[in-house]
Amino acid sequence: MGAGHDTVAAELVRRARERGDTAQTVDVLALLPYGLGTVLRCLYRGSVRHFPWAYAAVYRLFLRPGPGRRPSGTPLARLAGGRLRELARRTGADVVVPVFHLGAQLTGHLRDRGLLPVPTAVLVIDFEVHRQWLHPGNDHYLCLTEDAAREARGSTGRPAERCGPVVAPEFFAGTTGAPGTAGWRDVFGRLGPGRPAVVLSAGAWGVGSHLDATVRLLTDHGFLPVVLCGGNRRLRRTLSGAPGVLALGWVTDMPGLLHAARALVDNAAGQTAVQALAAGLPVVGHRPLPGHGADGVRRMAALGVSEVAEDETELLGALRRLTAPGPAREQRIAAGHALFTENGDALTLVTDLADGSRARARRRERAYGRDARTG
Structure with missing residues (x-):
């Protein structure tokens, strides 16, 4: 929505390329059909600028953490599912890293239904982990603080750990x-x-x-x-x-x-x-x-x-x-x-997850080959 999500994604890409990996960013709003992403961005910007009370109401209804059954962002996010799956297939991605909560809802939905074959690591860039960041279908959560990681583990049942903020080294x-x-x-x-x-x-x-x-x-x-x-x-x-x-x-x-x-x-x-x-x-x-x-x-x-x-x-x-x-x-x-000391590097945690997924895939392939030969 604003520039913060883009800044974090760009820094992760820079670190990955510096290590010799291949990485790219995609705007999840651009994956939505019918121009819905542009509409959402304009509505959010307009409400925050001119009608902050309206955004506060949306936040209380959809996002604010806490108990209670409330609407989810998954139905909207799933509209981008086909395009994300095709992008992951075409690029040969080993891991998908949402840095925006709508992306986390999308990848969680796809992983939960077995439609995305590679693991997902959600990088929660907010200090307050609102509920739309959290979907139990995602494989892993990376958070700014240990408190946030604890909340993510408790809400999703998935592994979550502190990685600290992702900031370019010159800062x-x-x-x-x-x-x-x-x-x-x-x-x-x-x-x-x-x-x-x-x-x-x-x-x-x-x-x-x-x-x-x-x-x-x-x-x-x-x-x-x-x-x-x-x-x-x-x-x-x-x-x-x-x-x-x-x-x-x-x-x-x-x-x-x-x-x-x-x-x-x-x-x-x-x-x-x-x-x-x-x-x-x-x-x-x-x-x-x-x-x-x-x-x-x-x-x-x-x-x-x-x-x-x-x-x-x-x-x-x-x-x-x-x-x-x-x-x-x-x-x-x-x-x-x-906040920045004694943290695991976010990119290292992400690539460790991808390496583990590739290793499991190779073991399955070897096991399948043995079964085929003995069958």
Whole structure:
């Protein structure tokens, strides 16, 4: 739907190709017939931008975790079944890795009915594991945290383990992979000398609640707001007219930007948030998007890797503590980095699953050959 799923898929492909494997991505929405994928994307984007209460209702009905019988996404997902099966056959795939919940419903349905011959490893990229990620037909689950893995095991009865967030190596603090950092610091220094640069993330679609009020609050209290407007040109035009504000469109040098800033104000607990944690940037959740955004922001804070600011006073207090040098900032950075330590690499876990499946297939073939000779 947004860019986070694509970013994770692209990083897995990069790692696979670096190791000499063959990998490719496919948009599950593009596999749906009759243009349904485009309709779904437009409906979701429109509801989040203009009718957030409508998306909150959809989330409560279809997605929110918890007991109770509620509608499933499987009937919609199964419409893409024929195209995915043909793609897996044509490419000779050894494993399929959904990184979006509709994909997980599709592969779970196919595996459950014996229609997809290769194993599936669902990479759950949300901190809050909502119910549409979970289908007992899938073979394996890879999650950001051990708590999430425990939930996946309990709900599906399938193996699940922690792999941590999938982030490109140049985001990590201490790397030399962010050559644009000095350039961003120069820009920040010219626009707001002496003002800590605080990144406000509005996602790929530039969606947020009362972003203009948050920007005014930060400028009035000595911060330099750096707003990621994504593809929302209207938002960028509106904010660009305000003094002491840096409103950006699509940013191609996110590692350099995050390394140069002092904090991130986040509303979705998505890929930008985990990239910030990798870069050593404290994260504060504020005015989260409804549904999975709000649940994810609160789950991040419960894990101790970020904070939640319920109002303007809390936001200012958190930013003053976390942008200034000192133990509060260092502790929050260390907690964020802990998400990435001592985890199994997601790609290694995926290829181990594929290797095991190939080994079992070879044993079956040998056993079949023996039976045929002795029969």
